[in-house]
Amino acid sequence: MAVISYIDAVIMAIREEMERDSRVFVLGEDVGKKGGVFKATSGLYEQFGEQRVIDTPLAESAIAGVGIGAAMYGMRPIAEMQFADFIMPAINQIISESAKIRYRSNNDWQCPIVIRAPYGGGVHGALYHSQSVEAIFANQPGLKIVMPSTPYDVKGLLKAAIRDEDPVLFFEHKRAYRLIKEEVPDDDYVLPIGKADIKRVGDDVTVITYGLCVHFALQAAEKLASDGISVHILDLRTVYPLDQEAIIEAAAKTGKVLLITEDNKEGSIISEVSAIIAENCLFDLDAPIMRLAGPDVPAMPYSPPLEKSFMVNPDKVEKALRDLAAY
């Protein structure tokens, strides 16, 4: 078992699945010879050849749509959107097509495609290389949206996504790619899609979040521990459909809940998490549900102070947790 980075876990998962199943292939812009602009498909072209690691024309709707056609035929395509921000031209294919193929055909056809995309800010990517786009897809039954926070989860969940019988959007935090490292087993394992994971056990306040913000919460929790405040952290991992049982359990455990997303606040994933808690945990709560999120501006600016102001960080989480603990 070696210590590897978040992006290496992406490559490892794809490589293992391509070795195990000849129906698995990769398509996208710059995924072949170059190995991806972030190097998330590095070495795959050399190992599997241009037939299975396909450099496509620059046209996102075709990347998704061609993948969907291949999936309906019986292949297991992994389509890469170079940045989550550039998924917009493919939305018709993803929402009108992939999400509805099984339902509209009364289970005659299926669409087992994985669409991967790097999302998230804090990398000086400005408005169009920093966005979180999950909320756009998070009221589309038929889709699953996975957003892992750690290399271990990346490998297990990406392998599960590739084996899944339905379309899965797999969003990878681009700042986590090389920042987050941990031990990841070399062996073949999958993690269940649709299940949240407790990343830290605590008794005083609960954080429910996903993606890079899980790490901000872990850092803040560490600081609070020295002051005797015990933080419970639930990592959603799958943001659609949500693991309602785990959310209710985590909220009820401490009665004080901080929900965090890097996305704009209104209409975000945590808005739905909040609604689940409100519906189910009224008598378990000891404080109003608190939300920490990006501001409701179109996207994060390039200017470093403005970007910093937009982003969630460990200090903001720490402050919110102290306020909540003191309520």
Added chain:
Amino acid sequence: MVENRHLQVGLRDEDVLEMYKVMLLARRIDERMWLLNRSGKIPFVVSCQGQEASQVGAAFALNREKDYVLPYYRDLGVVLAFGMTAKDLMLSSFAKAEDPNSGGRQMPGHFGQKKNRIVTGSSPVTTQVPHAVGIALAAKMEGKDIVSFVTFGEGSSNQGDFHEGANFAGVHKLPVILMCENNQYAISIPIEKQLACGKVSDRAIGYGMPGVTVDGNDPIEVYKAVKEAADRGRRGEGPSLIEAVSYRLTPHSSDDDDSQYRSADEVSEAKKIDSIITFAAYLKATSVMDDEMEKQINEEIMKVVNEATDYAEEAPFAKEDTLSKYVYAEK
């Protein structure tokens, strides 16, 4: 004496007779759907009328045992030729549980039937073009001798998915046949307000594939063009674009009033070259069919349509508790 053109393109007498039967069946099913709609029995119809020759001529040029078709909403003729039955189509019109397209979930005209390789479609137009490209790509990866055949209207040839899909197929030399059924109207908008170029087939050059325009009222000419495209595809020479020009004889759908945007005279002129009439005349002129056979064929088809209508009308709807089924794979 009319020249025998079908033997020249490799179609036997029994083949063209079969083509005529499928064209006529499509027409009669379509006409029945309008009657059912106007009598309040089914909510919606979208027609194939005027395009049967393009659809059936094309389908007969494919390998109906292994090729894939991605029809658009008017393609009654294509899906009938690929194995869907009158009963299946009536079940769809009545939105009944047994409808193989969708179990009554989708509007009529949203075809799909996996066992016959008729790929499920949606309502946003032209999304099926990249799917056809993906199917051809997958078949090529598996070394299968398969072509995918995808249709769309001339208005749809403006959609990004047409251009993105055509380019992808061209770059990767995939065995895709893109056939535009140019019926000259996108609901109310005539072709001159849809295209800046003269013909839809002019668009092929941008994607490195041949583009041809053929008479969509002539099933033999369409057959010939699609056969050539299928042969090219199977030889590994890549995709083709075919534009089959015909005329939409009905309003866009049962909810449209075409008198708002075109003259009755224009429609009557088009009806004079309706392929159901002209192809029957050709078959008689070449002694493939006589009056007695024509009468018999008509009677047989009406019997099939009547039986299908009765069956579908009596068939049960899907139960309400199935509403949430098949959102995701069920274990």
